[in-house]
Amino acid sequence: MTAPLLEATGLGKSYGTLVALKPSDLRLNRGEVRALIGSNGAGKSTLIKCLTGAVTPSGGSVLLEGKPLPLGQPGAIIRSGVSCIYQHSNLAPMMSVMDNISMGRQPTRFGFVDRKTQRTQVQDLLARYGIDLDPDALVGTLPTVKQKEVEIAKALAQDAKVLLMDEPTGWLAVSDVRRLHETVRLLAAKGVGIIYISHMLDEIFAVCDSLTILRDGEVVTERAVDRISRTEVVAAMVGERLARESLAAADSGRKATGSGEVRLSVRGLGRRGVFRDISFDLHAGEILCITGLIGSKRTEMIHALFGSAPHDAGEVLLNGKRLVPRSPAWGMANGIGLVPEDRQHEGLMLGMPIRDNLVMTTLRRFHRFGVLRPRGIDRSVSSLIAALNVQPPRPAQLVGRLSGGNQQKVLIGKWLARDPSVLILDEPTVGVDVGAKAEIYALLRAARDRGMAVLVVSSDLEEVTTLADRIGVMNRGRLLSLRPAAGITRPELVAEIGADA
């Protein structure tokens, strides 16, 4: 029995009076892939940040191969062999793969970068770990999954012995997730220890050896993956009662074509070189999910409907009236809402409180003679916080200090608050835990039952098959099919999405 690769003892973190992570122990062996799971705000990212040095733990110690890790010093921690892959890329998009990988540690001769040695070093590294990348490609031009691989290679170039991955598959499509998993297993086979955070139980069971479950900042379960069932995992994460409820909430009646009344009608919509010939009807009282691979231009298409991106062919009819989408303000004036995909860059004001974020789309309703009515705002904000179960439920809390999943809830709440007649959501539950997912689905279904027309773009097939009344599949800028969801199975969808058109 050898000593573990990484051993954390009593690691904890408090923010003021809030205990984000109670003193916890964590062990990781060479070649082990350990899942770190738990509901939103359970303390997963906090634990990871303690290990990267991004936050200084309030207590505890960490040994890497028996030597103490210099906590709170990100640079020193990377040098001693612990690297992290974040959900958002930290790469320089205008630089080549090669330069990104060896950034900050290019080999030099007489003070100049030694290109030849740099190239052979990078190629050796890629070959050693079996990563297939073109060293000269510009990082910004690569698909997301390849960028993830560049980040991994960059970590390996820094001699990472431990790789931390915080929701690395957030926005990856099915086949890309599989590809990333292969890379992860490969690294493990070479002896790298990996900590893997994800809300997707499928992923956990596919790629991890062991799992650690956090709940309210505390380790509640530690087990080998083959010695625990999915229901046990969910129960450990959110408690028995919630687990049963969320399972029940997942199934619910479907209403293909809703009330039958066509709310939004899209005819031959196109944008040169991006998407073309998009035609469908969105009915009042239905949830239409559009799925497909990343890069199938779903996001571009819905932005064209909302008015935040251009189109150059076709037309859009709202309640039978022809519209020319111009700007988001225009889209909203016509009763359309759009929950964008990227909450950090497109969705939220991270430096502002929950309260201001939640009233951002409805501010106009809350003033009299130009002066804000705080009482009305407070009422609306607290009912949204309660409906979405945002934790902590403090309107004054800055959104940037919420856990990822709770930020996502605020983003959805901001648009539900407006109660638009057409609500478009782009990957609405990225980073949201199982329980909260069920709550969001329930809210969307309730909105649908009130007559809202809901259009969801999602790469998460489980989401698509549970939530949709009808399912559309997009591939390379074209809408391939559009059918009632009842009876469509996941394998069928997988086959269709991957189909070459």
Add this chain to the structure above:
Amino acid sequence: MTGLMTRAAPHALTLCVIAFVMILAVLEPAFLSGSNLIGILRAVSLVGIMALGMTFVIMTGGIDLSVGPVSAIAGLVAYFALVAGHGLVAALLAGAGLGLLIGIANGLLVASLGLPAIIVTLGTLSIVRGSALLLGGPDLHGIRDQAAYSFIGSGAIYGIPVPVVIFLVLAAMAWLLQSRTPFGTLVAAVGDNERAAWLSGLNVTAIKAATYGLCGLLAAIAGMIQSSQVHTASATYGKFGTELDVIAAVVLGGTQLSGGAGSVARTLLGVLFLGLLNNGMNILNLSIDIQLIAKGAIIALALSLAARRTG
């Protein structure tokens, strides 16, 4: 200890101001006299008025370097209107209107060119200064026999100088605008995340135009007060460095140069701090070179304290 530091940090500026007042009061009892306190407010009223507008601009993540020349040209235009016999109201409206227009132009350019505000307003700074020189030449223009206009700069109401009264009234209005109307929230939203603001249906261009317009308007008001105070108008007023004092006051107040949340109330603290600093050094009879050096050092120190809050 670090816990105490982080808890005290948000109030660092308030504490500095209080500490300052106490030190000066001990060193020089005359400091606490009513006339000296009013003198301090009078000395900062012009920078203060401009800092009110600058707070909004900086909250959007922008900056306005053109406030100095805008204040000069507003004074000149008011002077020419008076000389031409158009009367006080028309003169004031002309000066203020011009400031507003230049500001709106700044905002529209910043919003539409996609250039950093520092570049755009550096351009306007030069254009407006040049225009002022074209209009008024390099000379001082004496303003004589305009009792009403002079009252603005030199008069007093119940013993309080009119510039101070104007400053306090404008400050109250700006504070209301920032903290009690949707506009304040929208401005912060644009500065925090412009794309998200746009996707939330905000008219980012209009918000920026309004914000820079407000800043230009307030700079023009300050410029007219100044010309009335010294009974002259000149293209060279609002000299280089004015904008730096204004920006320093805002940033000392804790509004981040990167935009987002900010506060007029805290800008007022920043203004007060600058005023106390200048006044204190005068009372202590420091020479101007030492004053400049000490001022720079103290501002840097205060800023690093303020930065802890976000760190």
